[in-house]
Amino acid sequence: MNFIRKVVAIIHKDITTELRTKEMFSSMVVFSLMAVFIFSIALDVTASDPMDTTPGLLWVTIAFAGTLGLNRSLAQEQENGCIDGLLLAPMDRSAIFFGKAVGNVLFMSMVELVIVPIFAALFNVPLLRGSVWLVVVLGTLGYASVGTLFSTMAVNTRAREVMLPILLLPVAVPIFISAVNATGGFLAGDPVSDVANWLQLLVAYDAIIIAVSFMTFDFIVEE
Numbered sequence: 158m159n160f161i162r163k164v165v166a167i168i169h170k171d172i173t174t175e176l177r178t179k180e181m182f183s184s185m186v187v188f189s190l191m192a193v194f195i196f197s198i199a200l201d202v203t204a205s206d207p208m209d210t211t212p213g214l215l216w217v218t219i220a221f222a223g224t225l226g227l228n229r230s231l232a233q234e235q236e237n238g239c240i241d242g243l244l245l246a247p248m249d250r251s252a253i254f255f256g257k258a259v260g261n262v263l264f265m266s267m268v269e270l271v272i273v274p275i276f277a278a279l280f281n282v283p284l285l286r287g288s289v290w291l292v293v294v295l296g297t298l299g300y301a302s303v304g305t306l307f308s309t310m311a312v313n314t315r316a317r318e319v320m321l322p323i324l325l326l327p328v329a330v331p332i333f334i335s336a337v338n339a340t341g342g343f344l345a346g347d348p349v350s351d352v353a354n355w356l357q358l359l360v361a362y363d364a365i366i367i368a369v370s371f372m373t374f375d376f377i378v379e380e
Contacts, residue, residue, distance in 0.1 A: 160252055164252050164256045164259065167253060167260070168260050171257070180229060181230065181264060182226075185226045185265075188225055192217070192221070192222070211280045211282045212336075216296070218276075219272075219297070220300070220326070222268055223261075223265050224326075226261065227305065228311075230257060230261055231311075232312060250374055258370070273293065282344055283344065292339045293340075296332050296335075302363065302367050303328055303329055304321075304329075305370070306377065307325045308321055308325075311324060335362070339356055342355065
């Protein structure tokens with residue numbers, strides 16, 4: 158219970174900071190909206206089946222907006238000197254990881270609540286269904302978890318804005334492959350049995366990356 162209270166305290170700190178500055182959420186939303194409108198203007202969705210293009214475009218937007226937010230998440234801690242305070246606090250380092258990861262999941266989810274309905278309206282696809290939201294949640298959980306780990310690694314480098322995507326995106330390839338295929342399958346009306354393998358891959362990746370991050374975060378944050 159004491160561990161959970163420490164995780165909640167970190168989440169509360171991140172939310173309070175974001176409510177005061179609105180720096181990370183606003184930049185993610187603006188980037189996402191720009192991407193959505195550019196895709197809708199540049200691509201002639203009437204000339205092709207939007208079911209074929211929407212899953213990929215949706216996850217491209219989520220990936221790059223999420224990367225932008227993950228970059229700012231740890232950069233704010235370093236710029237304000239908060240990371241040193243967290244490391245000196247009498248708590249397990251894994252509590253820092255879970256607190257930051259859950260915070261990143263929440264911020265990404267808030268952005269997705271904005272852009273997914275807009276995607277559904279502009280591309281005229283039924284994205285607002287429970288099965289699609291399940292894929293979005295699983296994909297966001299894995300991406301935010303591995304992103305938290307790599308943003309901690311990249312925050313002390315000179316070119317952290319460039320380094321994080323270089324480290325993160327190749328490792329997150331299984332997330333996007335399975336998420337795009339699962340989203341496309343549900344939009345096409347495929348039975349759950351046909352999409353189950355992609356969902357299982359997402360769940361397995363989430364479990365593995367959370368376990369690996371839990372075991373390695375202490376070493377990475379010390380470096």
